[in-house]
Amino acid sequence: MSIVSPTARADAQADQAMPDLAAEMAAIGQAARAAARHMALATTAAKDAALKGAAAAVRDAAPSILAENALDVADMRREGGSDAFIDRLTLTPDRIEAMASGIEVVAALPDPVGTVIAEWDRPNGLHIERVRTPLGVIGVIYESRPNVTADAGALCLKAGNAAILRGGSDSFRSSAIIHGCLARGLAAAGLPTEAVQIVPTRDRAAVGEMLAGLGGNVDVIVPRGGKSLVKRVQDEARVPVFAHLEGVCHVYVHAAADLAMATAIAVNAKMRRTSICGAAETLLVDRAVVDSHLRPLVEALQAAGCIVRGDQATRTAAPNVEEATDSDWSCEYLDAIIAVAVVDGLEAAIDHIERYGSHHTDAIVTADPTAAEKFLAEVDSAIVLHNASTQFADGGEFGMGAEIGIATGRMHARGPVGVEQLTSFKYRVRGSGQVRP
Amino acid sequence: MSIVSPTARADAQADQAMPDLAAEMAAIGQAARAAARHMALATTAAKDAALKGAAAAVRDAAPSILAENALDVADMRREGGSDAFIDRLTLTPDRIEAMASGIEVVAALPDPVGTVIAEWDRPNGLHIERVRTPLGVIGVIYESRPNVTADAGALCLKAGNAAILRGGSDSFRSSAIIHGCLARGLAAAGLPTEAVQIVPTRDRAAVGEMLAGLGGNVDVIVPRGGKSLVKRVQDEARVPVFAHLEGVCHVYVHAAADLAMATAIAVNAKMRRTSICGAAETLLVDRAVVDSHLRPLVEALQAAGCIVRGDQATRTAAPNVEEATDSDWSCEYLDAIIAVAVVDGLEAAIDHIERYGSHHTDAIVTADPTAAEKFLAEVDSAIVLHNASTQFADGGEFGMGAEIGIATGRMHARGPVGVEQLTSFKYRVRGSGQVRP
Numbered sequence: 001m002s003i004v005s006p007t008a009r010a011d012a013q014a015d016q017a018m019p020d021l022a023a024e025m026a027a028i029g030q031a032a033r034a035a036a037r038h039m040a041l042a043t044t045a046a047k048d049a050a051l052k053g054a055a056a057a058v059r060d061a062a063p064s065i066l067a068e069n070a071l072d073v074a075d076m077r078r079e080g081g082s083d084a085f086i087d088r089l090t091l092t093p094d095r096i097e098a099m100a101s102g103i104e105v106v107a108a109l110p111d112p113v114g115t116v117i118a119e120w121d122r123p124n125g126l127h128i129e130r131v132r133t134p135l136g137v138i139g140v141i142y143e144s145r146p147n148v149t150a151d152a153g154a155l156c157l158k159a160g161n162a163a164i165l166r167g168g169s170d171s172f173r174s175s176a177i178i179h180g181c182l183a184r185g186l187a188a189a190g191l192p193t194e195a196v197q198i199v200p201t202r203d204r205a206a207v208g209e210m211l212a213g214l215g216g217n218v219d220v221i222v223p224r225g226g227k228s229l230v231k232r233v234q235d236e237a238r239v240p241v242f243a244h245l246e247g248v249c250h251v252y253v254h255a256a257a258d259l260a261m262a263t264a265i266a267v268n269a270k271m272r273r274t275s276i277c278g279a280a281e282t283l284l285v286d287r288a289v290v291d292s293h294l295r296p297l298v299e300a301l302q303a304a305g306c307i308v309r310g311d312q313a314t315r316t317a318a319p320n321v322e323e324a325t326d327s328d329w330s331c332e333y334l335d336a337i338i339a340v341a342v343v344d345g346l347e348a349a350i351d352h353i354e355r356y357g358s359h360h361t362d363a364i365v366t367a368d369p370t371a372a373e374k375f376l377a378e379v380d381s382a383i384v385l386h387n388a389s390t391q392f393a394d395g396g397e398f399g400m401g402a403e404i405g406i407a408t409g410r411m412h413a414r415g416p417v418g419v420e421q422l423t424s425f426k427y428r429v430r431g432s433g434q435v436r437p
Numbered sequence: 438m439s440i441v442s443p444t445a446r447a448d449a450q451a452d453q454a455m456p457d458l459a460a461e462m463a464a465i466g467q468a469a470r471a472a473a474r475h476m477a478l479a480t481t482a483a484k485d486a487a488l489k490g491a492a493a494a495v496r497d498a499a500p501s502i503l504a505e506n507a508l509d510v511a512d513m514r515r516e517g518g519s520d521a522f523i524d525r526l527t528l529t530p531d532r533i534e535a536m537a538s539g540i541e542v543v544a545a546l547p548d549p550v551g552t553v554i555a556e557w558d559r560p561n562g563l564h565i566e567r568v569r570t571p572l573g574v575i576g577v578i579y580e581s582r583p584n585v586t587a588d589a590g591a592l593c594l595k596a597g598n599a600a601i602l603r604g605g606s607d608s609f610r611s612s613a614i615i616h617g618c619l620a621r622g623l624a625a626a627g628l629p630t631e632a633v634q635i636v637p638t639r640d641r642a643a644v645g646e647m648l649a650g651l652g653g654n655v656d657v658i659v660p661r662g663g664k665s666l667v668k669r670v671q672d673e674a675r676v677p678v679f680a681h682l683e684g685v686c687h688v689y690v691h692a693a694a695d696l697a698m699a700t701a702i703a704v705n706a707k708m709r710r711t712s713i714c715g716a717a718e719t720l721l722v723d724r725a726v727v728d729s730h731l732r733p734l735v736e737a738l739q740a741a742g743c744i745v746r747g748d749q750a751t752r753t754a755a756p757n758v759e760e761a762t763d764s765d766w767s768c769e770y771l772d773a774i775i776a777v778a779v780v781d782g783l784e785a786a787i788d789h790i791e792r793y794g795s796h797h798t799d800a801i802v803t804a805d806p807t808a809a810e811k812f813l814a815e816v817d818s819a820i821v822l823h824n825a826s827t828q829f830a831d832g833g834e835f836g837m838g839a840e841i842g843i844a845t846g847r848m849h850a851r852g853p854v855g856v857e858q859l860t861s862f863k864y865r866v867r868g869s870g871q872v873r874p
Contacts, residue, residue, distance in 0.1 A: 037791075380570070435701050
């Protein structure tokens with residue numbers, strides 16, 4: 001079975017600048033706004049049917065998806081893309097199945113729309129409810145991973161939103177055909193296919209149009225990608241953004257830390273997967289346990305394949321430690337490298353994290369509950385952990401089913417952005433003729 | 438007793454452009470960020486003591502506040518300010534007492550910071566809590582009402598934030614001396630006075646600096662004022678904004694509306710106070726009840742002193758109705774004027790509101806629960822009411838104690854912005870050595 005979305009068919013034109021990009025993008029925005037209004041009122045059953053239909057369409061279209069993806073991969077190889085980039089772009093039968101089952105996981109989540117978050121009565125008899133509503137139109141701008149098309153599209157739909165997806169130009173054909181599967185699910189469920197649109201051009205000016213808000217028809221932008229993308233989005237966006245600039249995450253081994261636990265957590269936090277934003281980038285070791293803990297920690301990391309850069313105290317206590325410079329303390333390596341510093345107690349650890357961290361995810365290892373509480377209260381990060389790995393910074397691990405990213409800002413969403421975070425709310429007030437005195 | 442803040446003392450310089458405004462404003466931002474960190478960890482007792490101290494300081498300083506305010510009012514008279522503007526600017530002993538007791542109301546509210554909003558356990562034993570935290574640094578930009586200095590400052594403090602206040606140049610002296618009272622309360626409670634700062638210049642370029650975010654040291658801007666202020670803020674702000682552009686609020690009299698209830702609600706919604714954003718601006722009457730309801734509704738409004746502008750059907754059914762033009766349907770009169778249209782049923786009423794409204798507050802009057810539910814579900818406004826006046830759109834009426842404004846955007850805060858809406862949250866995760874598989 002072959003499913004090729006109209007945008008994939010138009011691939012020959014996609015490389016050329018669109019003759020009137022602004023008008024095309026404005027039309028996409030208007031269609032999204034109309035579809036959002038429809039989706040806001042769609043039943044849970046219809047939305048779930050659309051998602052299940054999309055998952056089935058992804059499975060049916062697997063051969064075509066692989067074929068389109070192979071063209072994208074061939075282009076990237078020809079252009080000399082790195083192995084890491086090619087890996088992110090490449091789809092396999094397993095990865096396609098993971099995409100389909102990921103859409104089904106979202107379908108199985110509770111529908112947040114219409115949930116009464118709070119309700120109360122007023123002395124005058126008014127009954128007030130705060131009830132979840134969709135956010136509206138969500139623009140998602142991402143890079144080479146084509147699975148984001150399915151993940152982000154599914155989450156936006158579940159929360160009753162319309163989505164405008166702008167994939168990376170590297171994954172243009174792959175994203176287009178996956179988008180076609182989402183559209184097929186929507187159509188089969190009787191929902192407007194414009195509820196998930198994909199930008200039908202590689203022209204980067206389309207990103208600028210989205211960031212300008214398409215005439216009020218984009219309510220929030222979600223960037224998913226590297227630093228330069230997120231920075232462009234935060235600099236240029238005229239609409240709200242859910243973004244994290246980076247994850248400079250810390251593990252702090254407190255004076256009362258059990259060495260075995262600290263070692264297990266530090267190695268897992270750094271090395272389980274080095275490329276995710278919840279990976280630890282800096283290990284802080286309390287001076288009180290330098291003699292007992294520092295060398296075993298460093299050696300365990302090195303044994304796991306990690307390069308260790310340290311301050312003077314670390315280099316004195318442990319072998320084969322490179323010299324850390326000031327830039328290491330705020331570096332998101334996303335690689336098998338860690339910076340290690342010795343700190344003078346809990347306050348100094350908190351100060352270090354506040355100074356160099358990115359307010360993403362930070363952990364303390366300690367058997368002292370008072371120290372743990374102080375750390376959890378005073379470290380101003382989206383996620384703070386006691387005696388657990390920073391790699392738990394993930395919507396799935398939090399029980400949210402799926403996430404569109406991890407937000408480090410303080411507005412609206414913070415931490416994993418799942419279906420609930422893709423909603424707004426309104427107040428529903430029921431009276432019996434009340435007027436205000 | 439005389440309390441004159443340093444900024445009031447510097448009044449002679451305030452009119453002149455500051456020699457290095459950008460540097461001054463940057464310093465204000467840095468001081469706010471440092472104070473915000475302190476305030477985030479302040480105890481409820483300390484914050485409440487600061488607020489009670491500020492209220493006492495306002496009462497003590499009443500004679501000085503009146504004297505400073507008289508200078509502001511004299512300036513405005515000299516410059517030919519309208520009666521409405523002069524009324525907004527003018528403080529009286531009653532208004533000063535209302536300010537002081539308003540601060541005490543905020544002090545008596547529950548402290549939102551540290552509240553666990555949700556908590557759950559994961560199968561791996563991790564315990565996850567979502568806990569309220571302050572937002573950080575809040576910039577408040579307002580116009581001639583000097584009481585906003587006290588209201589906004591108190592709400593920001595209660596929620597553990599730092600505030601940077603930029604009052605109207607008309608109320609410069611009045612706001613400065615009220616700010617001095619807040620600072621006195623903070624100092625007496627051992628909290629940093631930089632937790633509430635006021636911009637010490639009338640130079641409008643200071644607003645531009647705030648909107649640019651003071652180098653990352655402003656987390657959100659709250660504009661309180663007329664359309665042109667809010668529009669400037671929304672156009673220029675490089676940081677998130679809580680704003681409502683306007684309140685084009687509707688009362689829809691459905692086919693199943695009781696005439697007496699509809700009349701009471703329509704007259705209250707329009708005429709109780711015409712200058713607030715929750716005042717109704719448009720009355721929609723169902724064609725099914727034109728013969729029975731329209732003329733009595735129009736006459737009741739006219740008897741209450743309201744000018745009525747109507748469409749052709751309204752002008753046919755009722756006397757002394759001016760002709761409404763298309764611009765009337767989206768006009769926020771904030772005056773004793775109402776636009777009246779006849780609509781063909783519930784769907785048409787909803788369509789009218791979605792087309793011309795501002796997503797602020799809209800009400801249906803009906804005895805039909807099915808119609809009411811459809812209206813409450815489909816009208817996409819911050820507040821939707823059944824059988825109650827739109828003038829209930831107010832944080833105090835909602836039981837929030839006080840509000841800094843009413844937000845019509847969909848991000849973070851929607852509807853009345855009280856202390857809870859001035860907070861963010863973080864995740865606190867407690868483990869016992871868990872690592873991620």
